[in-house]
Amino acid sequence: MTTIDLNSDLGESYGRYTLGKDAEIIKLVTSVNVACGFHAGDPDVMAKTVAEANAAGVAVGAHPGYHDLQDFGRRYMALPPAEVQHMITYQVGALQAFLGAGHHLHHVKPHGALYNAAAKDHDLALAICRGIQVVDPTIPIYGLAHSQLIVAAKEVGLPYAQEVFGDRNYLADGSLVPRSQANAVITDPEVIAKRTVAMIQNQAVTAIDGSTVALTTDTVCVHGDNQAALAIVARLVQELQTDHVGLKAF
Template identity: 40%
Template structure:
């Protein structure tokens, strides 16, 4: 059977008149949209607009939940009590659900963003809090890093889990994402990103920043909407995948 991969992107990352991501163009390419829910980016009007556009293009809507950190774009380390974090995760999902339903769909899955995403790879308490928040909002599928505590705890709680890989981010030898503070952590060359994407989708492997071959088995492939040239990268990824027999389809 031919490989099947979902292509997801972080969208709705704007606030007021400021827009970071080229939402409408990316929605013509991706199959799942991780929409910012107001804590690291996004506002009510932006969430509504992107939900409507996602439904128009037949793209699945996902809630990208974050620490409450607009100033730091959700990429700063924070310590939030577990009960508070669970409530804030549920709050973000619920806010997006209103606009998703108004557009004729619903929230199909949940994915943590930035510092929260990286924290729940190893931090059992924070991972459990995110899972509790998802359960409060409804037993939705969750996206996360393969082998993470987050996916482990979510699976034990009965949530559908979806492992994802990253087309435009470098990996450590341990299979985690290289911190953005390190040179080479973000990959923006279209050829390199497309080749990595094909290798991840077809063979489930990638070369780390330090040259080690590591296994990354994933059902979804992420492209960050704020990566330079994201639209062109997304188009090149999808074209390369489909030309080589990889089906691009949503997981949810």
């Protein structure tokens, strides 16, 4: 049976602001990417999300991003590679601390603008990988399939998983359609479910120009901040079961 890791970006509430339906989504996915306080999240939310994931037997990963609460980490910042490396180490180390002694992070997945920029910028991707290695060189990075994040991970010997998105549209070069465009995000649970299964079965996706983009699908992401996230995950899990695709953390 084919198996896939289903991940979701969670722990993105902070202070008096609540975002997403984390407790319900955690029960359906196999791994979670927990915000580390820079683009979203705070120490209390980090602790709560880690505890809920551990209780559900779900793999816990760090989700570091740009220091950008105002724009949810979706604003590109031109930072020196050394600064990016330290920023990653800081956030990954913080989340690792919430797992406690004897427990280790399952993976690291960069967030938002940082993730998308590193998909094309090799130096930025290397800085992220090296920032992870400072904390623990055995922690895999989740990166956009066939992107510079994967190239950089191979270069420095960091484990990696190639990620695809069921709820995002793709450009012909394999990158995600920018959120500034109206057709960037898909919200229909039925469309996402069918599209994701096709991506897994075909190891490819149809870009917005109609071309076919080859993919490697180690893990599939559904964004937790999507208003329909819970319905999307539930429908996707149902479709995967129907098509005999098992769920297992990477």
